[in-house]
Amino acid sequence: AQTVTQSQPEMSVQEAETVTLSCTYDTSESDYYLFWYKQPPSRQMILVIRQEAYKQQNATENRFSVNFQKAAKSFSLKISDSQLGDAAMYFCAYRSPLTPPSSGSRLTFGEGTQLTVNP
């Protein structure tokens, strides 16, 4: 079974600075998808960014980018120019491809990293 590990329960960053959140995963599959979701105090789960394992290029969405190291099974999230609104719990998630089809397309989540942004 796949596992996802976020080794940083808490992180803090100064407003306008850059912070990197770590995520590692364990899988024997060669093709899969990785995601970062953000959960602000409202508890809504918001998709931040996704990465397809077959793509070598790291995904980028505005101030959010990832460093995907497939061989190391590492998937870190970099937030540039941090804003107060970035304060939230961040979850790394893994989704396996549909083999076998009976596995569906469930997401496996890490434990989360609570990010605090200091003004």
Place this chain on the structure above:
Amino acid sequence: DSGVTQTPKHLITATGQRVTLRCSPRSGDLSVYWYQQSLDQGLQFLIQYYNGEERAKGNILERFSAQQFPDLHSELNLSSLELGDSALYFCASSVSWITDTQYFGPGTRLTVL
């Protein structure tokens, strides 16, 4: 706003009771997923439906059941509730069971007293 709706937002009930949580997926999405978020077990996948059929099961208790109706909305039924069932229950949807991105609803906060 993800386009996924869940009702009710909050639910307070007693042990031994039964509740139903409702989810309406985004327009055009055929697949619905249920997740449970609790303090001790984190975010866990419960069950997935695609176009009315169960597609995959995760760590769902026998006391829990779900279904997806012809109009594609889904309901999660929790019975014989225990204190440990208190959690945030999320519904997510995606276009198909192949599509990789799941969009989450706002969740239902269940408190069992």
